[in-house]
Amino acid sequence: MVHILGINLPDNQLARFALTSIYGVGPHLSHRLCARFQIHDKCRVRDLTPFQTTALSSFLQSPKTALPVAQYPLASINFIPRPPSKSIQELQAELNAARAAQKQKRDEKLQKMGKLPVENAKAKVGGRKAPEKKSRDPLTELRIESELRREIRENIAHQRLIGSYVGRRHAMHLPVRGQRTQTNAKTARKLNSLDRW
Amino acid sequence: MVLALSRASLCRSLPQGTVCLPNVRTYANTPPGQQSPFKIQNVKSSATPKNKKAFSRKNRIGAFRSMNPSQLTVPVLQPRSSLSMPSFKPELMTENMIGQVVAFNQTPNDPIKYFGTPKNMLLEFRLLSQRCSVIRNITILTAEELNSAASEPSHKTRYVLTGPSGCGKSFLLLQAVQYCLAKEWIVIYIPRAKTMVNSTTTHVYDLRTQTYLQPNYAQQTLRRILEVNSANLQTLTMRDGLSYDRRSFSSGTTLAQLASAGSKDPAISSVVLETLLTELCRQSKIPVLLAVDDFQSIYNQKTSYRDPHFSAIRPYHLAIPRFILEFASGKRSFPKGAIIGALTAADPAFPVTNELMDELGVPGVHPRSPYSKRSKILQEYARGLRNLPVPTEFSPREAASVFETWMRDNALTAPANDELFLAKYTESAGNPKAFVWQGILGTLEGAAPVVNESTSWPQLREGRI
Numbered sequence: 001m002v003h004i005l006g007i008n009l010p011d012n013q014l015a016r017f018a019l020t021s022i023y024g025v026g027p028h029l030s031h032r033l034c035a036r037f038q039i040h041d042k043c044r045v046r047d048l049t050p051f052q053t054t055a056l057s058s059f060l061q062s063p064k065t066a067l068p069v070a071q072y073p074l075a076s077i078n079f080i081p082r083p084p085s086k087s088i089q090e091l092q093a094e095l096n097a098a099r100a101a102q103k104q105k106r107d108e109k110l111q112k113m114g115k116l117p118v119e120n121a122k123a124k125v126g127g128r129k130a131p132e133k134k135s136r137d138p139l140t141e142l143r144i145e146s147e148l149r150r151e152i153r154e155n156i157a158h159q160r161l162i163g164s165y166v167g168r169r170h171a172m173h174l175p176v177r178g179q180r181t182q183t184n185a186k187t188a189r190k191l192n193s194l195d196r197w
Numbered sequence: 198m199v200l201a202l203s204r205a206s207l208c209r210s211l212p213q214g215t216v217c218l219p220n221v222r223t224y225a226n227t228p229p230g231q232q233s234p235f236k237i238q239n240v241k242s243s244a245t246p247k248n249k250k251a252f253s254r255k256n257r258i259g260a261f262r263s264m265n266p267s268q269l270t271v272p273v274l275q276p277r278s279s280l281s282m283p284s285f286k287p288e289l290m291t292e293n294m295i296g297q298v299v300a301f302n303q304t305p306n307d308p309i310k311y312f313g314t315p316k317n318m319l320l321e322f323r324l325l326s327q328r329c330s331v332i333r334n335i336t337i338l339t340a341e342e343l344n345s346a347a348s349e350p351s352h353k354t355r356y357v358l359t360g361p362s363g364c365g366k367s368f369l370l371l372q373a374v375q376y377c378l379a380k381e382w383i384v385i386y387i388p389r390a391k392t393m394v395n396s397t398t399t400h401v402y403d404l405r406t407q408t409y410l411q412p413n414y415a416q417q418t419l420r421r422i423l424e425v426n427s428a429n430l431q432t433l434t435m436r437d438g439l440s441y442d443r444r445s446f447s448s449g450t451t452l453a454q455l456a457s458a459g460s461k462d463p464a465i466s467s468v469v470l471e472t473l474l475t476e477l478c479r480q481s482k483i484p485v486l487l488a489v490d491d492f493q494s495i496y497n498q499k500t501s502y503r504d505p506h507f508s509a510i511r512p513y514h515l516a517i518p519r520f521i522l523e524f525a526s527g528k529r530s531f532p533k534g535a536i537i538g539a540l541t542a543a544d545p546a547f548p549v550t551n552e553l554m555d556e557l558g559v560p561g562v563h564p565r566s567p568y569s570k571r572s573k574i575l576q577e578y579a580r581g582l583r584n585l586p587v588p589t590e591f592s593p594r595e596a597a598s599v600f601e602t603w604m605r606d607n608a609l610t611a612p613a614n615d616e617l618f619l620a621k622y623t624e625s626a627g628n629p630k631a632f633v634w635q636g637i638l639g640t641l642e643g644a645a646p647v648v649n650e651s652t653s654w655p656q657l658r659e660g661r662i
Binding site for chain 1: 517
């Protein structure tokens, strides 16, 4: 039994399906989470390594403070790997040195061409800060469990505050999205309210 | 009066054929205020506790669980084969043996048991009382090619078996594997290469190789290679030592010991597999065959795996498919040996790609133009592959042998005669899979009715009533 955010994930389930039991995580987000932590599609919860479990829990507890994923270099067609005796630290140091050398080379080239390096150029667009590109990765703006419920509560409260139709309908425990009320509004009467979550 | 009318209208409104009886109360509806006399109430059985999870998967013992075959000691349940056929030997690969069915016997290093087989072949071997296959002219041709490959580097003998669905590519590959094993080659057979790219095994990024390792798959592969080739691997030794992850192997260690260590520990299995293949590429004593079924699955641009940024991982960025691609393209080569791949024609998840079809000269289902999508890297990995087309149909002699084998194994429901054989051969157009599965096993024809001449009633003669 693996516990993530207080939710018990059954051992026998596929990890990709088990993660959907978290409020706010559906099939697509679950697939993205598994990809981020290198969990293959048919991995069962009992096959998860302790490292993967702790990485998942710590990410889900605070998605905003998680470190961004590094870009892994991938082997080209004629790549020959180093011998196995080299340690990870040496390889990482070599990679960092190679990346720094590449960056320096690029900056020198840009300066030669008269163009400034990218970071300085960004700050000077029209006197205002250039708008940041929205990331396509939904995991960067992940909201789950209590945060998501709070957001929904805030949205409903905002609708009421501005005196909108949607807010009034929530307050009256009636359907909000234009459904019929002459018959069949039972779910709305039971569940719709201002303090729904 | 009113009551009679209403009852009549009720009768008319019901569908035709229902019998309308007056004054009948159905027992489904109890009169109000009374308990139904037929409902079982307050029955508490002490034998079955009121456990909500009683039917959950954990608690269910199951209606049927098959016994271990070794526990079946009763004589009537012992497997008996009514088939008697010669066993597969390299000496049988001659022209006059074309059309002969030969059996794959159980040996201590049986490749069918340890490497496994594709699914369709597995089902067929389960149905037959002995695992066998027919020798075709393409088998003799392949055997001759392998004979000449035994003394040449593997980059000169890289074949891909092609043909329509059901023409016998996987069977031919298995025959090649059995042939090479009998000739004491080292054989690496991967019957379902799809399983290494469809995201069913663990993958983990490795900075040294800059690829995604597959430790569990590597461990399984090492175990299989060791079981089948242990005798040969014990005669070969490592030239250089290996030290990795606090484990070290000195330079004289046998490849069998190396493979054994790798097959027990998934943490070092990827490095051990890499070292084993490198050592096999250095030794020129024993020829090596690398046989891969589902060959096209590693030539698909995208595998089912996703990297942490959610883009699809390419097959050449996964460790084990990369090894196969390197051997198939000639970038790595055994000093003596061959590489044979067999395509799976009808797999929608991993279709045969443009790069392979171009290189092999196969027409393909859809027309291709110079503007169709091709990957330069995969084209590079496909360079030099040669097409070995498998004949699309059985010759009548081969089909007759197969028919006789199934007939002797009591698979036919209809009386076995020339008419049935020719009918099934024609219906399947000679296609081997269709001939066996839809022709022989799928026929609904039963025994012909027996005519009883002695009855006086003509309609009872054939026993039809």
